[in-house]
Amino acid sequence: MMNQELSQIFNSMANYLEIENSSFRSKAYRKVAEVLETLDKSVEEIEDLESIPGVGKNIAEKIEEYLKTGIIKDYENLKKKTPIKLEEIIAVEGMGVKRAKILYKELKIKNLKDLEKAAFKNKIAGLDGFGEKSQKNILEGIEFLKRSSGRLTLGKITPVVEEIIKKLSRLKEVEKISPAGSFRRKKETVGDIDILVVSKKPKEVMAFFVGMKNVVKIWGQGETKSSVRVKEGIDVDLRIVPSESYGSALQYFTGSKEHNIITRKIAISKGLKLNEYGVFRDSKKIAGETEEDVYKAIGLDWIPPELRESDLDLSKIPKVVEIKDIKGDLHCHSNWNGGSDSIEDIVKKAVKLGYEYIGISDHTKFLAIENGLDEKQLLKQKKEIEKLNKKSLIKILWGCEANILTDGSIDILDEVLAQMDYVIAGVHSALKIDKERMTARIIKAMRNPNVDIISHPSGRILGHRDEYQFDFDKILKVAKETGTVLEINSSPYRLDLKDSNIKKAIKAGVKMIINTDAHQTSQLDLMHFGISQARRGGAEKSDIINTYSLSKLLKNLK
DNA sequence: GCCGTTTTCGGCCCGACTGTTTTCAGTCG
Numbered sequence: 141m142m143n144q145e146l147s148q149i150f151n152s153m154a155n156y157l158e159i160e161n162s163s164f165r166s167k168a169y170r171k172v173a174e175v176l177e178t179l180d181k182s183v184e185e186i187e188d189l190e191s192i193p194g195v196g197k198n199i200a201e202k203i204e205e206y207l208k209t210g211i212i213k214d215y216e217n218l219k220k221k222t223p224i225k226l227e228e229i230i231a232v233e234g235m236g237v238k239r240a241k242i243l244y245k246e247l248k249i250k251n252l253k254d255l256e257k258a259a260f261k262n263k264i265a266g267l268d269g270f271g272e273k274s275q276k277n278i279l280e281g282i283e284f285l286k287r288s289s290g291r292l293t294l295g296k297i298t299p300v301v302e303e304i305i306k307k308l309s310r311l312k313e314v315e316k317i318s319p320a321g322s323f324r325r326k327k328e329t330v331g332d333i334d335i336l337v338v339s340k341k342p343k344e345v346m347a348f349f350v351g352m353k354n355v356v357k358i359w360g361q362g363e364t365k366s367s368v369r370v371k372e373g374i375d376v377d378l379r380i381v382p383s384e385s386y387g388s389a390l391q392y393f394t395g396s397k398e399h400n401i402i403t404r405k406i407a408i409s410k411g412l413k414l415n416e417y418g419v420f421r422d423s424k425k426i427a428g429e430t431e432e433d434v435y436k437a438i439g440l441d442w443i444p445p446e447l448r449e450s451d452l453d454l455s456k457i458p459k460v461v462e463i464k465d466i467k468g469d470l471h472c473h474s475n476w477n478g479g480s481d482s483i484e485d486i487v488k489k490a491v492k493l494g495y496e497y498i499g500i501s502d503h504t505k506f507l508a509i510e511n512g513l514d515e516k517q518l519l520k521q522k523k524e525i526e527k528l529n530k531k532s533l534i535k536i537l538w539g540c541e542a543n544i545l546t547d548g549s550i551d552i553l554d555e556v557l558a559q560m561d562y563v564i565a566g567v568h569s570a571l572k573i574d575k576e577r578m579t580a581r582i583i584k585a586m587r588n589p590n591v592d593i594i595s596h597p598s599g600r601i602l603g604h605r606d607e608y609q610f611d612f613d614k615i616l617k618v619a620k621e622t623g624t625v626l627e628i629n630s631s632p633y634r635l636d637l638k639d640s641n642i643k644k645a646i647k648a649g650v651k652m653i654i655n656t657d658a659h660q661t662s663q664l665d666l667m668h669f670g671i672s673q674a675r676r677g678g679a680e681k682s683d684i685i686n687t688y689s690l691s692k693l694l695k696n697l698k
Numbered sequence: 699g700c701c702g703t704t705t706t707c708g709g710c711c712c713g714a715c716t717g718t719t720t721t722c723a724g725t726c727g
Binding site: 233 | 700701703709710711712713714715716717718719724725726727
């Protein structure tokens with residue numbers, strides 16, 4: 141929390157400093173803002189502030205000042221000196237701090253409202269450096285800002301990306317195509333869509349791209365780069381390069397920005413230059429056709445996109461889990477409760493996916509709204525599964541997704557739970573209880589010798605519901621102690637555990653399982669989202685128990 | 699303002715597109 145507050149302040153200070161042409165000081169503040177945003181430890185707990193990357197003597201003092209007094213004097217002075225709501229104004233596409241300063245100087249524009257009014261009254265066109273088009277773009281930018289909801293979830297974006305790629309792929313001028321950017325890195329939310337194309341006829345491809353039916357605004361159109369807004373409410377950037385630069389362009393366009401800066405610095409340190417067209421020694425190109433070549437040329441192994449974030453330790457890149465490693469899915473709902481398909485259908489689909497085992501885990505009785513099963517129904521289901529197992533090609537495991545009640549007890553009798561192949565337990569009610577009670581509640585469930593797996597451990601729904609208050613470090617400790625497995629839920633609206641918690645779990649030696657939480661057989665295909673999430677957390681095959689064979693899996697359950 | 703496998707001083711990623719200009723600053727990723 142404190143980290144986020146400070147991150148915002150330093151970012152804002154960076155904006156003010158940029159106005160004053162203190163560009164390197166500004167960069168220093170910007171960097172610290174970025175570091176703080178992803179730091180997994182609160183600055184309040186960090187003894188030596190200068191051990192934080194990018195923090196030196198000066199910024200350390202400012203952090204201390206903020207912790208002590210709640211303000212940073214220098215920041216207050218910057219705001220006083222230039223009383224503009226910079227963040228508000230530069231959020232408008234095409235507006236930066238330099239232009240904001242001009243508008244303040246000439247028209248006393250301090251915030252978004254002033255800006256809109258001035259543009260509407262035709263006062264901006266004609267100013268030094270501004271014309272009719274700038275003014276029009278400002279008005280349109282504000283309009284979009286009002287309507288857009290910021291970053292969209294991976295689940296919402298995926299079909300949009302797939303559709304655009306499908307359309308572009310059909311063009312004969314398109315030789316190769318790949319998504320890039322945060323979508324390729326599989327971030328849980330995506331700010332815009334980046335697509336890379338190889339073509340010898342970029343003009344034709346660009347013309348098609350900006351002319352697509354769902355394009356509502358063209359921000360820019362060039363031979364190698366175009367940018368549009370689509371009606372789904374997100375910007376799409378298309379970049380076109382020649383075949384010999386595909387690898388370096390993909391590397392550059394995939395990011396992250398911080399990863400690019402790091403790789404380019406490594407290139408410089410080896411007397412090379414890295415840009416989207418290749419790796420160069422002097423003016424001679426030595427790599428660029430594939431990403432593997434590019435990384436090799438600067439002395440690195442290829443890095444999976446999901447890992448290309450600012451905190452990656454280049455000295456030990458994990459061998460992350462792949463979808464082909466997955467041998468089964470243990471979180472599937474059948475039509476015995478809220479799901480829509482029969483156990484047989486689920487098994488059929490699992491066979492198709494090449495799984496070795498499949499687990500049926502229906503909701504239990506507390507969740508009346510999902511037709512949760514009671515003990516009697518569960519035992520009946522056991523018989524059904526035994527029957528199906530006799531003729532099944534793969535092993536069907538009998539489980540359930542039981543409810544962790546407010547006091548930490550489970551809504552199904554232990555003598556029934558004990559008979560099951562495995563038990564998932566999850567919090568589905570009383571989500572707003574305080575941190576201490578929620579933590580104790582989950583810990584009590586983990587101490588139940590019949591509970592093997594905790595489903596969607598944080599309870600978040602992306603874009604709708606925050607995670608509930610709980611102490612994840614304590615949960616990890618007890619998970620390790622009791623051998624309880626934590627779920628990585630593949631639903632693109634959950635992706636729970638989140639990447640930073642996966643990292644913590646690995647560090648703590650806690651095992652995880654990637655499940656789909658499918659309520660219909662088609663959702664068994666969502667596994668790839670969970671895989672990407674696990675990869676973002678740096679999980680290897682050995683960290684994920686459903687990469688294990690059936691016998692090894694069972695040994696890793698209580 | 700920070701940082702160090704040539705450095706405690708002198709660097710700090712790199713290029714495309716737009717709108718405004720007549721060669722480029724500003725913005726973006």
